[in-house]
Amino acid sequence: MDYFLELLLGGLTRGSIYALIALGYTMVYGIIELINFAHGEIYMIGAFTALIVASVLTMNGMTGISVLILASVVAVLYSAAYGFTVEKIAYKPLRQAPRLSPLISAIGMSIFLQNYVLLAQTSDYLPFPNLIPVLPFMEPYSQLMGSTELVIVLTTTVVTVILTLFIKFTKIGKAMRATAQDRSMAMLTGVNVNRVISNTFIIGSALAAIGGVLIASHVGRINFYIGFIAGIKAFTAAVLGGIGSIPGAVLGGLVLGWTESFATGYVSSDYEDVFAFCLLVLILIFRPAGLLGRSTAQKV
Amino acid sequence: MDSVLEVNGTTMDFGGLRALHAVDLQVRQGEIVALIGPNGAGKTTFFNCVTGIYDPTEGDIFISPPGGKRRRINGIKINRAAELGMARTFQNVRLFPNMTVLENVMIGRHCRAKAGVLGAIFRGWDTRREEQEIVDHSYEILVKIGLADQVDELAKNLPYGAQRRLEIARAMATEPFLLLLDEPAAGMNPRETEALEELIVQIRDEEKISILMIEHDMKIVMSISDRIFVLDYGEKIAEGTPAEIRENPVVIKAYLGEDVNA
Amino acid sequence: MKALSEFKKALIISLWFMLLTFPIMVIRVNTIEKVVEWRWRNMAFIGIGSFLLSFVWRYLLGRKEKGRKLAEAGSVEARPFSRRLLDEPRIYRPALAAVTLFAVAFPFLFSSYQTNIMTTALMYVMLGLGLNIVVGLAGLLDLGYVAFYAVGAYSYALLNHHFGLGFWAILPVGALLGVLFGILLGFPVLRLRGDYLAIVTLGFGEIIRLILENWNEFSFGPSGIANIPRPGLFGIQMSLNEATIYLYFLMIALCLFTIFVVNRLQDSRIGRAWIALREDEVACQAMGIDKTKTKLTAFALGATWAGMVGVIFAAKTTFINPASFTFLESAMILSIVVLGGMGSIIGVILGAFILILTPEYLRAFSNYRMLLFGTTMVLMMVFRPQGIVTNVRRIYKFRARGRDGEPSQA
Ligand SMILES: Nc1ncnc2c1ncn2[C@@H]1O[C@H](COP(=O)(O)OP(=O)(O)O)[C@@H](O)[C@H]1O
Numbered sequence: 011m012d013y014f015l016e017l018l019l020g021g022l023t024r025g026s027i028y029a030l031i032a033l034g035y036t037m038v039y040g041i042i043e044l045i046n047f048a049h050g051e052i053y054m055i056g057a058f059t060a061l062i063v064a065s066v067l068t069m070n071g072m073t074g075i076s077v078l079i080l081a082s083v084v085a086v087l088y089s090a091a092y093g094f095t096v097e098k099i100a101y102k103p104l105r106q107a108p109r110l111s112p113l114i115s116a117i118g119m120s121i122f123l124q125n126y127v128l129l130a131q132t133s134d135y136l137p138f139p140n141l142i143p144v145l146p147f148m149e150p151y152s153q154l155m156g157s158t159e160l161v162i163v164l165t166t167t168v169v170t171v172i173l174t175l176f177i178k179f180t181k182i183g184k185a186m187r188a189t190a191q192d193r194s195m196a197m198l199t200g201v202n203v204n205r206v207i208s209n210t211f212i213i214g215s216a217l218a219a220i221g222g223v224l225i226a227s228h229v230g231r232i233n234f235y236i237g238f239i240a241g242i243k244a245f246t247a248a249v250l251g252g253i254g255s256i257p258g259a260v261l262g263g264l265v266l267g268w269t270e271s272f273a274t275g276y277v278s279s280d281y282e283d284v285f286a287f288c289l290l291v292l293i294l295i296f297r298p299a300g301l302l303g304r305s306t307a308q309k310v
Numbered sequence: 311m312d313s314v315l316e317v318n319g320t321t322m323d324f325g326g327l328r329a330l331h332a333v334d335l336q337v338r339q340g341e342i343v344a345l346i347g348p349n350g351a352g353k354t355t356f357f358n359c360v361t362g363i364y365d366p367t368e369g370d371i372f373i374s375p376p377g378g379k380r381r382r383i384n385g386i387k388i389n390r391a392a393e394l395g396m397a398r399t400f401q402n403v404r405l406f407p408n409m410t411v412l413e414n415v416m417i418g419r420h421c422r423a424k425a426g427v428l429g430a431i432f433r434g435w436d437t438r439r440e441e442q443e444i445v446d447h448s449y450e451i452l453v454k455i456g457l458a459d460q461v462d463e464l465a466k467n468l469p470y471g472a473q474r475r476l477e478i479a480r481a482m483a484t485e486p487f488l489l490l491l492d493e494p495a496a497g498m499n500p501r502e503t504e505a506l507e508e509l510i511v512q513i514r515d516e517e518k519i520s521i522l523m524i525e526h527d528m529k530i531v532m533s534i535s536d537r538i539f540v541l542d543y544g545e546k547i548a549e550g551t552p553a554e555i556r557e558n559p560v561v562i563k564a565y566l567g568e569d570v571n572a
Numbered sequence: 573m574k575a576l577s578e579f580k581k582a583l584i585i586s587l588w589f590m591l592l593t594f595p596i597m598v599i600r601v602n603t604i605e606k607v608v609e610w611r612w613r614n615m616a617f618i619g620i621g622s623f624l625l626s627f628v629w630r631y632l633l634g635r636k637e638k639g640r641k642l643a644e645a646g647s648v649e650a651r652p653f654s655r656r657l658l659d660e661p662r663i664y665r666p667a668l669a670a671v672t673l674f675a676v677a678f679p680f681l682f683s684s685y686q687t688n689i690m691t692t693a694l695m696y697v698m699l700g701l702g703l704n705i706v707v708g709l710a711g712l713l714d715l716g717y718v719a720f721y722a723v724g725a726y727s728y729a730l731l732n733h734h735f736g737l738g739f740w741a742i743l744p745v746g747a748l749l750g751v752l753f754g755i756l757l758g759f760p761v762l763r764l765r766g767d768y769l770a771i772v773t774l775g776f777g778e779i780i781r782l783i784l785e786n787w788n789e790f791s792f793g794p795s796g797i798a799n800i801p802r803p804g805l806f807g808i809q810m811s812l813n814e815a816t817i818y819l820y821f822l823m824i825a826l827c828l829f830t831i832f833v834v835n836r837l838q839d840s841r842i843g844r845a846w847i848a849l850r851e852d853e854v855a856c857q858a859m860g861i862d863k864t865k866t867k868l869t870a871f872a873l874g875a876t877w878a879g880m881v882g883v884i885f886a887a888k889t890t891f892i893n894p895a896s897f898t899f900l901e902s903a904m905i906l907s908i909v910v911l912g913g914m915g916s917i918i919g920v921i922l923g924a925f926i927l928i929l930t931p932e933y934l935r936a937f938s939n940y941r942m943l944l945f946g947t948t949m950v951l952m953m954v955f956r957p958q959g960i961v962t963n964v965r966r967i968y969k970f971r972a973r974g975r976d977g978e979p980s981q982a
């Protein structure tokens with residue numbers, strides 16, 4: 011029973027991170043129907059930025075929670091800036107192009123960013139300091155769930171709630187929803203579609219950076235390649251929940267987290283990533299609209 | 311007279327939306343039949359049901375190709391519908407933009423040819439003969455349609471009216487017994503429309519192809535149709551000869567308004 | 573006035589990139605020795621580089637925009653330069669002769685190291701031509717192409733290891749297994765929309781690699797399989813150098829074979845159906861083309877070449893492990909197709925040579941290999957989606973025309 015609970019909570023932690031990254035995929039797809047393949051790399055850059063900032067700060071004698079906060083803020087700002095720039099360079103000139111062109115461009119961008127970090131930094135794994143302080147009241151439960159895990163789950167919850175409210179009630183959020191529904195209609199009613207798309211990339215990238223900082227603290231090491239697998243898994247989560255849907259992304263993230271957690275716990279730990287890929291392939295083939303989505307006939 | 315197409319009580323639902331409600335329609339051999347109705351009435355959806363793109367929720371669709379036997383075709387595959395002899399054009403022109411005019415028509419010949427992978431690689435005598443037949447036949451159709459001057463042009467570089475004609479040429483290359491035209495005159499100027507009118511009659515008279523067309527241009531509809539079906543909100547509200555439809559009070563009220571009498 | 577605002581724009585862009593790349597490009601922390609390295613020079617490079625590139629970028633975008641406007645205005649596009657070269661017998665005949673001569677003389681003029689590199693480039697030509705069937709002609713973005721390559725390589729390695737079968741026996745087997753896997757993996761994904769198909773094929777590719785990595789009893793796991801024999805020639809003993817040359821000529825022959833077959837396929841009823849499918853799936857089906865069958869043939873025929881090259885790869889390196897079959901390998905082959913021009917045989921050949929040989933011969937580039945592939949994909953999509961060689965449609969001859977395809981005036 012304890013083992014089960016451990017897997018359950020482990021899956022919850024994993025799933026929360028997937029959900030954070032999946033939100034970026036889902037929002038971008040909802041608006042421009044593009045699988046933003048470079049999203050995983052944005053998350054990786056967020057983690058790297060946080061590592062660099064945190065290291066510089068600690069080497070200059072700073073300690074405690076302020077390091078975490080500063081590093082996270084800088085990581086979020088930088089990831090958002092990268093997301094914004096990537097969109098301007100690789101996707102904006104392709105608005106009118108056939109559907110597969112921006113996807114190929116995105117794959118190219120993803121490979122470019124990986125190698126950019128590889129060349130400018132290192133190909134080795136870097137140890138990532140655990141920036142999240144140990145919470146004393148979690149001490150008795152440390153067998154089941156550490157402070158880091160608790161912070162991850164709580165952060166995801168808070169972020170998702172804020173995001174949902176943001177999209178529901180603010181002007182930017184409303185413009186995003188209008189664009190997602192019908193781009194040309196939104197344009198007619200005076201929505202600046204280019205700005206909406208930029209905003210979407212900025213928000214999605216910022217969320218990915220939060221995910222990056224959290225998971226790096228959780229796992230304890232990063233390299234330039236972590237974005238690839240994380241990206242694919244987050245995409246799996248987004249499709250699982252029904253791409254384009256925000257609650258769907260969270261649900262998908264959790265389902266994927268639990269699937270992985272239980273499958274590695276009860277079946278075999280060698281095939282950790284295989285389970286995720288199998289889930290991805292199965293869901294796309296048998297239920298491409300996702301768990302929450304409804305399949306629609308194509309209009310001719 | 312025999313019906314080549316017989317649609318009985320066909321209903322099509324999209325989720326909660328009923329796009330077609332128990333529609334009956336027949337096309338007889340050698341007829342030009344028009345399907346009219348306001349935008350969103352379900353006309354294109356009707357075409358999609360007949361050509362296998364949608365599987366209707368209810369009802370039966372039968373075809374009886376001349377010289378063939380009658381069969382029910384609900385939910386057949388799209389390419390099967392073309393093989394059986396129903397060819398269509400699309401409301402929003404759907405050509406192969408980066409292929410030449412001739413190649414677009416050659417694609418229409420695909421289902422009447424056989425060469426497979428091995429034939430393509432070894433390119434034996436019969437494959438070469440078949441290829442030449444495809445090319446020649448396609449060219450002949452283009453001559454008939456009046457696009458012979460533009461055979462090597464990319465389809466996307468044609469003017470709009472010519473693209474619509476090319477779609478008809480491509481459809482004819484499949485050797486259909488029934489040609490379904492979805493708003494063939496849309497976007498054409500009056501001169502092009504007149505030529506189109508002649509072309510449709512010519513296809514019927516010379517190629518012995520029956521025609522079912524969706525059209526908003528009442529002039530063309532009234533002058534060449536043998537019979538007209540009127541759809542409104544997915545329901546058939548009238549059918550009859552042009553003269554009958556013109557007089558029909560329900561149609562006038564629902565759709566034609568004063569336009570036709572004016 | 574305009575120049576000034578252009579200048580200002582470039583300056584802002586340059587500042588933006590200096591700021592953007594600051595943490596990654598300038599700071600490097602060594603967490604073990606606790607030192608921070610500040611590389612301010614990089615910042616200067618980025619600043620100057622992005623300042624200059626921003627002009628090039630905007631110039632190219634403007635040119636592309638102008639080109640589109642011209643095309644919309646209906647003015648006939650001039651035959652592209654590369655195309656005119658290819659169509660002019662006085663130019664291409666001697667060129668072809670020179671290329672042939674060079675290809676034949678190459679292994680005797682250069683070291684076996686160079687010959688090896690050339691063989692590799694030729695392998696990528698074949699892979700590119702194979703993927704070109706799937707992506708370029710049929711328009712199916714296959715991101716798991718490397719799976720078929722792995723199937724070929726492992727089929728030789730394993731069949732040789734267990735049953736002692738030789739290279740020549742396995743080459744066709746590799747091709748057949750490619751076809752088989754193409755159909756097997758192709759079948760479930762055919763219903764999917766373009767971008768989902770891309771992701772599912774990527775998933776399949778990764779699943780196959782992960783299985784090879786973890787199923788030790790079957791594939792010997794990450795440590796791979798060694799001592800795979802080189803291709804034989806009627807049992808003649810060959811020195812390493814001779815074997816290299818032999819493999820080189822073998823690759824030349826196989827490439828010619830591939831070009832011949834792909835060219836014939838492209839110019840056939842099947843090839844036209846692939847292109848039509850790429851252009852408009854619904855219209856294509858409405859013309860009586862069986863979507864499933866057509867897509868499956870594309871998948872299967874594309875996979876054939878990957879299967880064959882896989883066998884050759886195993887024979888060339890004499891050692892394989894799953895690390896050779898990652899997603900990046902698929903991405904590399906894809907960027908060859910993208911650079912060359914989807915659907916163009918000459919283009920793919922050029923693309924393979926440019927992308928494989930540049931990092932090999934320009935030493936400065938060798939570390940930037942993957943960076944080059946990524947950049948190629950983005951730039952080609954943004955500025956020249958049709959590739960370096962535009963594929964011009966064929967002119968057919970028919971009765972009303974003379975032998976040379978020109979209308980014979982009646
Ligand atoms: N694939 C589909 N999914 C949902 N609704 C559809 C679909 N195709 C058509 N409709 C709806 O069916 C109705 C009829 O459309 P259509 O047949 O295109 O009309 P018409 O061709 O007469 O203008 C419209 O309300 C349209 O929105």
Ligand SMILES: [Mg+2]
Nearest residue numbers: 353354355401
């Ligand atoms: Mg319509």
